[in-house]
Amino acid sequence: MSAEPHDHAPVLASRRTLEDLVRNKKVLVMTGPGGVGKTSSAAALAVGAALMGIRTCVVTIDPAKRLADALGIENIGNEPVQIDAFGSGDLYAVMLDADATFDDLVVKYAKSPEQASKILANRVYQNLTKNLSGIQEYMAMEKLYELHNDSRFDLMVVDTPPSSNALDFLDAPRRLIGFLDNKVFRLIMNPGPAILRPVSFAARAVLRTISKVVGSEVVDEAVAFFQDFEGMEEGFRMRAESVQALMRNDATAFIVVTAPRGDTVKEAASFGEKLAGFGFQVAGLISNRHTPDFDTGTRNEELPTVLSSRELEVLEQNLTRMEQLRISESKEVDWIVGLLAPARLVKVPMLAKDISNIEDLAKMARSLI
Numbered sequence: 001m002s003a004e005p006h007d008h009a010p011v012l013a014s015r016r017t018l019e020d021l022v023r024n025k026k027v028l029v030m031t032g033p034g035g036v037g038k039t040s041s042a043a044a045l046a047v048g049a050a051l052m053g054i055r056t057c058v059v060t061i062d063p064a065k066r067l068a069d070a071l072g073i074e075n076i077g078n079e080p081v082q083i084d085a086f087g088s089g090d091l092y093a094v095m096l097d098a099d100a101t102f103d104d105l106v107v108k109y110a111k112s113p114e115q116a117s118k119i120l121a122n123r124v125y126q127n128l129t130k131n132l133s134g135i136q137e138y139m140a141m142e143k144l145y146e147l148h149n150d151s152r153f154d155l156m157v158v159d160t161p162p163s164s165n166a167l168d169f170l171d172a173p174r175r176l177i178g179f180l181d182n183k184v185f186r187l188i189m190n191p192g193p194a195i196l197r198p199v200s201f202a203a204r205a206v207l208r209t210i211s212k213v214v215g216s217e218v219v220d221e222a223v224a225f226f227q228d229f230e231g232m233e234e235g236f237r238m239r240a241e242s243v244q245a246l247m248r249n250d251a252t253a254f255i256v257v258t259a260p261r262g263d264t265v266k267e268a269a270s271f272g273e274k275l276a277g278f279g280f281q282v283a284g285l286i287s288n289r290h291t292p293d294f295d296t297g298t299r300n301e302e303l304p305t306v307l308s309s310r311e312l313e314v315l316e317q318n319l320t321r322m323e324q325l326r327i328s329e330s331k332e333v334d335w336i337v338g339l340l341a342p343a344r345l346v347k348v349p350m351l352a353k354d355i356s357n358i359e360d361l362a363k364m365a366r367s368l369i
């Protein structure tokens with residue numbers, strides 16, 4: 001945490017509700033610690049926006065099966081499909097396919113169809129999306145970039161992947177470019193025509209050592225991959241810069257999602273600060289799964305007639321405990337507001353069950369907007 005929390009105060013001058021954001025921003029990115037409800041919040045916010053008549057596309061990443069079912073996207077590919085949200089034609093959803101998104105990029109930046117096919121067939125390339133950390137994150141941003149100018153949508157709501165380190169996606173473009181620019185392979189491959197490129201004596205020694213460790217087949221394919229990729233890094237680099245620029249654009253805002261638990265709030269807070277420090281606009285805070293307010297102030301007069309006095313006592317105790325929990329959860333999370341001002345905090349109650357249909361999403365949306 002910085003000594004002066006407002007050093008990197010986000011661009012917005014006044015506190016804005018999530019309704020403000022869905023009306024006025026073009027891109028909203030849900031971020032935050034693992035398992036707090038980023039995917040659900042993204043889907044719910046998109047449903048809420050669509051119900052307001054805002055043409056919205058939500059990009060979700062690896063959603064729980066029930067949520068994918070709720071959105072009707074379980075078996076769809078990498079393209080947005082229209083979702084029936086209470087008869088509104090304004091909701092689209094896409095489930096990110098990181099492999100297919102990367103393939104599209106390769107085809108886009110390859111100098112020829114042959115170059116693209118060679119890369120796509122290379123096993124080192126095929127394993128990249130599984131093994132190169134941050135690639136999912138990058139592809140989510142990439143998909144967003146691809147779709148943000150789509151005239152079908154006024155608003156994109158983007159989920160970020162489950163990740164042990166929520167900042168991975170910020171670093172992903174740099175990591176990808178760094179990998180494609182791989183210095184070791186640049187050393188191994190001499191400049192010259194790609195097809196008959198001789199491998200220098202010194203490089204052979206390096207290759208022999210690597211082969212011993214990872215197997216010569218892998219090295220051959222890796223060399224082939226980097227040779228085939230040659231000339232495309234620049235396209236990728238420029239694209240990554242455009243994606244970064246979109247993330248910093250005034251029409252893009254980040255929403256930090258957290259749960260009202262000490263450690264999770266701390267993680268979310270430090271994440272929000274870092275985002276702001278990187279020049280991203282943190283404009284919203286969602287604290288999800290709060291103990292609901294059971295309105296302990298009012299009493300149902302009929303209860304004493306249907307419950308025994310012992311049952312009533314237990315009910316009272318439970319309600320008191322819930323109320324204490326609700327107050328302590330609020331205390332856990334409220335301090336984050338001062339830190340990430342002017343982002344406004346929205347508290348979402350825990351629903352009675354897991355989110356499994358569009359009605360559940362609409363219910364969550366009513367707490368958000």
Ligand SMILES: Nc1ncnc2c1ncn2[C@@H]1O[C@H](COP(=O)(O)OP(=O)(O)OP(=O)(O)O)[C@@H](O)[C@H]1O
Binds near residue numbers: 038041064350351
């Ligand atoms: N307000 C809520 N009430 C009840 N259940 C909720 C609520 N919000 C989320 N859930 C449930 O919590 C689980 C986790 O939510 P979700 O998948 O949206 O989290 P996430 O932050 O996207 O997780 P990950 O980091 O793994 O991607 C899901 O089963 C979802 O249905």
Ligand SMILES: [Mg+2]
Binds near residue numbers: 161
């Ligand atoms: Mg998720």
